[in-house]
Amino acid sequence: xxxxxxxxxxxxxxxxxxxxxxxxxxxxxxxxxxxxxxxxxxxxxxxxxxxxxxxxxxxxxxxxxxxxxxxxxxxxxxxxxxxxxxxxxxxxxxxxxxxxxxxxxxxxxxxxxxxxxxxxxxxxxxxxxxxxxxxxxxxxxxxxxxxxxxxxxxxxxxxxxxxxxxxxxxxxxxxxxxxxxxxxxxxxxxxxxxxxxxxxxxxxxxxxxxxxxxxxxxxxxxxxxxxxxxxxxxxxxxxxxxxxxxxxxxxxxxxxxxxxxxxxxxxxxxxxxxxxxxxxxxxxxxxxxxxxxxxxxxxxxxxxxxxxxxxxxxxxxxxxxxxxxxxxxxxxxxxxxxxxxxxxxxxxxxxxxxxxxxxxxxxxxxxxxxxxxxxxxxxxxxxxxxxxxxxxxxxxxxxxxxxxxxxxxxxxxxxxxxxxxxxxxxxxxxxxxxxxxxxxxxxxxxxxxxxxxxxxxxxxxxx
Amino acid sequence: xxxxxxxxxxxxxxxxxxxxxxxxxxxxxxxxxxxxxxxxxxxxxxxxxxxxxxxxxxxxxxxxxxxxxxxxxxxxxxxxxxxxxxxxxxxxxxxxxxxxxxxxxxxxxxxxxxxxxxxxxxxxxxxxxxxxxxxxxxxxxxxxxxxxxxxxxxxxxxxxxxxxxxxxxxxxxxxxxxxxxxxxxxxxxxxxxxxxxxxxxxxxxxxxxxxxxxxxxxxxxxxxxxxxxxxxxxxxxxxxxxxxxxxxxxxxxxxxxxxxxxxxxxxxxxxxxxxxxxxxxxxxxxxxxxxxxxxxxxxxxxxxxxxxxxxxxxxxxxxxxxxxxxxxxxxxxxxxxxxxxxxxxxxxxxxxxxxxxxxxxxxxxxxxxxxxxxxxxxxxxxxxxxxxxxxxxxxxxxxxxxxxxxxxxxxxxxxxxxxxxxxxxxxxxxxxxxxxxxxxxxxxxxxxxxxxxxxxxxxxxxx
Numbered sequence: 025x026x027x028x029x030x031x032x033x034x035x036x037x038x039x040x041x042x043x044x045x046x047x048x049x050x051x052x053x054x055x056x057x058x059x060x061x062x063x064x065x066x067x068x069x070x071x072x073x074x075x076x077x078x079x080x081x082x083x084x085x086x087x088x089x090x091x092x093x094x095x096x097x098x099x100x101x102x103x104x105x106x107x108x109x110x111x112x113x114x115x116x117x118x119x120x121x122x123x124x125x126x127x128x129x130x131x132x133x134x135x136x137x138x139x140x141x142x143x144x145x146x147x148x149x150x151x152x153x154x155x156x157x158x159x160x161x162x163x164x165x166x167x168x169x170x171x172x173x174x175x176x177x178x179x180x181x182x183x184x185x186x187x188x189x190x191x192x193x194x195x196x197x198x199x200x201x202x203x204x205x206x207x208x209x210x211x212x213x214x215x216x217x218x219x220x221x222x223x224x225x226x227x228x229x230x231x232x233x234x235x236x237x238x239x240x241x242x243x244x245x246x247x248x249x250x251x252x253x254x255x256x257x258x259x260x261x262x263x264x265x266x267x268x269x270x271x272x273x274x275x276x277x278x279x280x281x282x283x284x285x286x287x288x289x290x291x292x293x294x295x296x297x298x299x300x301x302x303x304x305x306x307x308x309x310x311x312x313x314x315x316x317x318x319x320x321x322x323x324x325x326x327x328x329x330x331x332x333x334x335x336x337x338x339x340x341x342x343x344x345x346x347x348x349x350x351x352x353x354x355x356x357x358x359x360x361x362x363x364x365x366x367x368x369x370x371x372x373x374x375x376x377x378x379x380x381x382x383x384x385x386x387x388x389x390x391x392x393x394x395x396x397x398x399x400x401x402x403x404x405x406x407x408x409x410x411x412x413x414x415x416x417x418x419x420x421x422x423x424x425x426x427x428x429x430x431x432x433x434x435x436x437x438x439x440x441x442x443x444x445x446x447x448x449x450x451x452x453x454x455x456x457x458x459x460x461x462x463x464x465x466x467x468x469x470x471x472x473x474x475x476x477x478x479x480x481x482x483x484x485x486x487x
Numbered sequence: 488x489x490x491x492x493x494x495x496x497x498x499x500x501x502x503x504x505x506x507x508x509x510x511x512x513x514x515x516x517x518x519x520x521x522x523x524x525x526x527x528x529x530x531x532x533x534x535x536x537x538x539x540x541x542x543x544x545x546x547x548x549x550x551x552x553x554x555x556x557x558x559x560x561x562x563x564x565x566x567x568x569x570x571x572x573x574x575x576x577x578x579x580x581x582x583x584x585x586x587x588x589x590x591x592x593x594x595x596x597x598x599x600x601x602x603x604x605x606x607x608x609x610x611x612x613x614x615x616x617x618x619x620x621x622x623x624x625x626x627x628x629x630x631x632x633x634x635x636x637x638x639x640x641x642x643x644x645x646x647x648x649x650x651x652x653x654x655x656x657x658x659x660x661x662x663x664x665x666x667x668x669x670x671x672x673x674x675x676x677x678x679x680x681x682x683x684x685x686x687x688x689x690x691x692x693x694x695x696x697x698x699x700x701x702x703x704x705x706x707x708x709x710x711x712x713x714x715x716x717x718x719x720x721x722x723x724x725x726x727x728x729x730x731x732x733x734x735x736x737x738x739x740x741x742x743x744x745x746x747x748x749x750x751x752x753x754x755x756x757x758x759x760x761x762x763x764x765x766x767x768x769x770x771x772x773x774x775x776x777x778x779x780x781x782x783x784x785x786x787x788x789x790x791x792x793x794x795x796x797x798x799x800x801x802x803x804x805x806x807x808x809x810x811x812x813x814x815x816x817x818x819x820x821x822x823x824x825x826x827x828x829x830x831x832x833x834x835x836x837x838x839x840x841x842x843x844x845x846x847x848x849x850x851x852x853x854x855x856x857x858x859x860x861x862x863x864x865x866x867x868x869x870x871x872x873x874x875x876x877x878x879x880x881x882x883x884x885x886x887x888x889x890x891x892x893x894x895x896x897x898x899x900x901x902x903x904x905x906x907x908x909x910x911x912x913x914x915x916x917x918x919x920x921x922x923x924x925x926x927x928x929x930x931x932x933x934x935x936x937x938x939x940x941x942x943x944x945x946x947x948x949x950x
Contacts (some may be wrong), residue, residue, distance in 0.1 A: 215678035236729035471934035
């Protein structure tokens with residue numbers, strides 16, 4: 025065993041280092057199940073241990089890839105045989121929860137769901153929510169600035185973070201475990217680490233903001249006759265449910281139909297022939313008042329021909345069956361495999377034109393095999409697009425990527441709304457970013473990680 | 488005239504450069520009226536002009552101080568005779584307002600009030616609000632990450648900014664005028680410029696997020712018998728008015744009494760003998776429903792002895808007279824002059840102990856002349872503290888600063904909640920930040936402004 029591994033063993037102990045089969049049995053990609061190929065997986069139990077691990081790696085010029093819950097889909101966790109993986113899985117404690125200050129302090133390896141549950145136990149909520157809640161970790165949510173279904177109301181992960189602790193590539197611990205909503209004492213360093221996908225530092229602990237629990241939840245699935253009606257509906261509910269709107273998810277017909285009648289995976293709560301569907305959700309305090317206002321607004325939408333049909337969930341089971349249509353990514357994968365998954369954002373008024381162009385180009389290039397479904401967080405300007413051409417050869421993937429990304433520039437769109445860049449989208453960064461922006465990103469990377477040891481090659485290439 | 492000034496004149500034209508009396512007639516400090524002492528004030532009309540200005544200054548190693556609306560109170564705008572001021576005052580256009588996407592794109596020199604008004608014209612709102620709204624500029628709000636009275640609901644300025652354009656010290660334009668709520672394509676560079684007080688780049692344009700207009704506004708002034716009752720009241724209204732609470736401002740008795748009976752400046756809406764007062768405000772959609780819920784919650788607070796008396800504003804005039812007690816800083820200045828002003832944040836449970844220690848120390852050191860008033864955004868953990876010892880000699884100022892700042896470290900507090908650091912608090916940065924944090928700030932400053940030409944000496948000292 026080489027000197028570096030011995031040094032790491034001395035820091036984290038035998039149970040803190042995984043080698044051989046224990047490494048390759050782990051997957052770095054839940055779509056494909058591709059195995060982890062790293063030299064070793066190191067599992068620190070504390071910030072101090074991680075600091076020592078990084079100091080040793082820095083001395084040895086050893087590149088490091090950070091692993092959280094491994095639910096990302098842009099290959100941010102891929103590791104080569106000359107890299108070491110640092111997994112935060114043993115740093116999974118909830119350290120403190122404060123109902124007066126409405127904060128929770130946690131280690132990076134705790135899952136999102138455990139934080140949500142801890143908040144519920146004191147009759148509060150942690151509002152970030154996404155399908156992978158049971159596996160994804162807070163550290164990963166921070167590193168990728170996770171979004172999810174309630175961004176329209178509570179913002180992305182960046183907005184939930186009050187304080188942060190991170191370890192730099194040389195082992196320096198930058199601890200800013202601020203608990204206040206406001207702190208303008210110098211640069212807000214946590215912003216550097218949020219959303220930079222582990223390339224500037226490794227997130228170890230965080231103070232998160234909790235929100236009041238909202239006992240009343242209204243959910244509806246509605247059928248929408250046109251994209252124009254869909255944006256008008258969004259504006260109507262944004263205005264008339266301004267205090268309570270918490271989700272506005274759009275489903276294109278191709279998505280709804282595939283998930284219901286085509287695949288048979290979910291009951292078609294509404295007929296499958298509407299061009300668009302939307303899931304609308306509010307969170308409030310008074311069940312009776314909220315239900316009345318919710319149905320009044322839907323009635324108004326019906327009268328204005330913005331929707332043609334609607335189902336209001338009248339039970340938790342019905343609510344879940346509506347959300348399952350939206351959240352059952354496994355069904356999508358099994359129906360469309362081999363599937364390519366995209367996550368773009370663009371100004372809402374440009375969405376329809378963009379999707380039409382994409383669909384037309386796909387049909388031209390793959391008249392038989394090409395199939396796409398579109399859904400997403402319309403209120404956030406964020407679309408998820410799943411495409412299959414029934415083969416996943418690298419050149420097919422490249423061609424589909426071209427179709428998806430190249431029209432975005434003209435619309436001022438982004439190649440990544442919430443999934444990040446990782447390895448997968450790195451070559452397309454210039455679609456969404458100017459050369460000056462990319463140069464400044466490189467300047468930051470060089471300033472914070474001069475040896476380029478943290479997730480090297482992810483997000484931006486230093487050339 | 489030296490070569491540099493000639494070069495600058497060639498870029499911005501004669502009306503773009505102020506010299507001599509036109510410089511010294513301007514003040515850099517609205518508290519004291521201290522004159523601007525810069526070599527010149529340069530007023531670009533476009534990002535391109537500013538880019539050229541900065542390129543010339545970079546070549547000449549010319550330090551630059553940026554001026555917005557000059558309403559800051561930490562001496563961020565002070566300029567010495569060897570410095571040039573760049574004022575954004577001629578870049579004050581609203582470039583685009585989009586009701587569908589809920590965005591507004593503006594130049595940095597536009598005032599906050601004009602943005603608020605433009606939003607109102609399309610029946611929306613720009614929610615950031617503070618007393619200086621008529622003078623302060625969006626560029627200044629961004630550079631200082633301004634807070635104000637509605638942070639509890641809508642967050643600080645950072646949360647309102649979707650896209651940003653900034654000019655670096657060498658003239659490079661970094662344009663990230665993103666309009667989407669979500670964009671995870673690489674590092675979120677705008678976060679660097681928000682709150683860094685012009686030391687990393689000069690903000691030139693921004694895309695801001697608009698919010699739905701809230702037609703119903705409920706406002707109350709309440710008398711609170713103890714600090715414990717005050718925090719319980721905050722928790723009660725945070726929970727029971729969770730969808731609509733937009734302000735929770737606390738006034739210590741010393742503030743309320745000074746502003747009403749002692750100075751005679753404002754009518755005492757409630758008797759002046761309560762230990763604490765709070766202004767509670769909600770924003771909602773339905774006047775009748777909201778008013779009923781608001782008074783129900785206040786009734787509950789009364790029954791739980793969290794408040795002893797309350798006035799609900801029944802007209803716009805009454806609402807204004809309540810807010811005037813809180814917002815009339817000029818009255819405070821005239822009553823307490825010469826006055827020192829502080830803006831700290833700390834965890835809410837520690838506030839009472841902190842204020843007690845401070846008050847005791849002040850009375851010990853200045854038994855006769857020492858007087859302080861305390862008020863602030865309690866829901867944000869932010870207190871404003873105004874202190875006079877009836878002289879403003881530098882050594883008195885230093886001694887008072889010691890009193891205010893030194894206990895903060897033990898409470899995990901911050902020397903600046905929303906005012907920033909500027910020159911005024913620079914020497915105390917280590918109270919709120921660790922040496923590792925300060926070292927990382929310096930690393931950022933060096934990476935982005937290697938010649939240290941942007942607001943040199945502000946926020947952090949590069950030594």
